Amino acid sequence: MKKCSDFVLNMDESVTLAAANRAKELKSEGRDIIDLTLGQPDFPTPENIGKVAIESIQNGKASYYTQAGGLPELKKAVQNYFASFYNYEIETNQVLITSGAKFGLYAFFQSVLDPGDEVIIPAPYWVSYVDQVKMAKGNPIIVQATQENHFKITVDQLDAVMSDKTKVLLLNSPSNPTGMIYSEEELRTLGNWAVEHDLLILADDIYCHLIYGDEKFTPISSLSEEIKKRTIVINGASKTYAMTGWRIGFAVGDEEIIAAMTKFASQTTSNPTAISQYATIEALNGDKTQVEFMRKTFESRLNTIYPLLSEIPGFEVIKPNGAFYLFPKVKKAMEMKGFTDVTAFTTALLEDTGVALVTGAGFGSSENVRLSYSSDLTSLKEAVQRIHSWMNSSNQSTGSSN
Template structure:
């Protein structure tokens, strides 16, 4: 019998649904079609000029043309530690920081370093599409805990307790959330963190949207709020969202020194150092002011209110108002099974995946279906795009979805 061409481990990994939707939208745009893309979580703003200038100057310095330490430039690691203390009150040493090729590598490194085969990770759901795949690649088992719109997409301690088994090793905690924009209150963060500490669990917390909260809602780092977690917490973060640097590919993980050393060993064989020029750009970003994100937040807040109002004006769509990040997570279960017109005759989409495909084909609006983040019946839309595109896209959705019978 011939061996399979592709390993089972890699064959089991699904393509990133958000990137797939974004790629399809961009391909259609390149072909001249007027597609509006709500798919990718990517600010439409340019990277601030002082950050770009730092990269330009670094590119001319021969020392940055060479290999650098696999774990990151020492000055950037120290700056990340300083920035973390400044923004969330969590004290870490430079030796506890690993600079990674974007936030995704930080996610993968963390789970690959902490998990043994069969270890379980509690994953509050809806989840960012990459988490379960990274957990599986690390040999772990994602255990989904679904919190629906009736509870603001916020999981409770009772739900987490019900998911706990003797194989549970890690609680994944994300606030503000991608894909829902939900933000846990300081009281909820503390309650969940204390529960995890009482069970002896690791907590992996993704804080990449820490600066994007609205309506006076505070960001609370579980690592700071619950010192009882001790050295069983890993913080994931990066410059992509705060500084409009998605394409620069600089993220990081912060954790106990032994975990960071092991993850650095892994990275030394996988990719070695992050490109030096983006590292210098990231140094300028994390060492500088938060003026840029404050300016972006004004636009995001305006768009947030506009998209929520526009979607809730559609019969059969229920869109809670998010308190963070730059996504809305619309409940479209009431539209499934309804009849919609199409170029090929009436269609009755049974799933949100079918509905999203129909929307793209019929009105050239790209949204990501709930299947990418958990159960079917929902659509994620990013409002990190221009105001005019947002208004046009919502108007197309109102017109098309309003035809449901």
């Protein structure tokens, strides 16, 4: 008897989690590993947030099921957050609290896609978009953004893939894995294109507060009433507030779609964790001193590591202004070390140097690797030095495989 479905057997594992797991295995064997795989802030959750979580346990509020769509108090906090940060008003029936932003994305696809519906996904893309669309029996349509164009897609590219089955345009700015940010003008052009073709827009804004230099974050949903009407925003607490393990996200948009997503959540997760919801109320409403300190620290790391990474032979990298990733093109480095496959290159790098990066293959890019600088600066400098030395060593890697 076959125990598992064809669907699950054919599903790709998350490359980020696979890389992180391999790094942990090698660490457990006593290897000196520098793990730059996960997009996880290396800071504790701010104290004021943790204090509220503890209080919710002590006063008994965290002991019970909440509404499937989230605590009314947290929905109100999201409502206020949109008024202050997104600069437009929403109603609480336009808000769904989810068990992580990742589940919010999944609930969206399950709630709006019929079999064969197409979702346009710019590449490089976050690793789970494609498989989540497939889980909903949709068809992911990949549009390749080039490093030469700063990983941004154009309307001409969208016109080339548009069909009568296209239903959703997905945009992630700032981007995982590239750190790229679309400008207001670029977003307006893309948003108006979606309006013209009567498409939904899925805006993954999870990195919206991690912005550096002179760049600014523009919510596509704020650009016009017509664009806002068809945009579902996915956001959450994980990256901004160092709350990756708390698993709280939120979806905001059209009340009919939010109601459908809430119904789906009621049959899957029942409700997000109560303790985490109370903590997120404080995250949205409370003091932001530590949040700004973390943002400035990430920016300092970027400014330090970027020029060092740029000096590595065979690494071609553009400087991003958001998130906490660098996504260098390593085609020349692969050739120098005798590789034709970026995953094999990344694996050899880990085995030979102890530096764990993530292959670009899982992000839809066969010539890039992702490095997370959400780690301490000492480790980052050491990692870059190890890679530099490895690239300067004899061309053929001990782990080389074509």
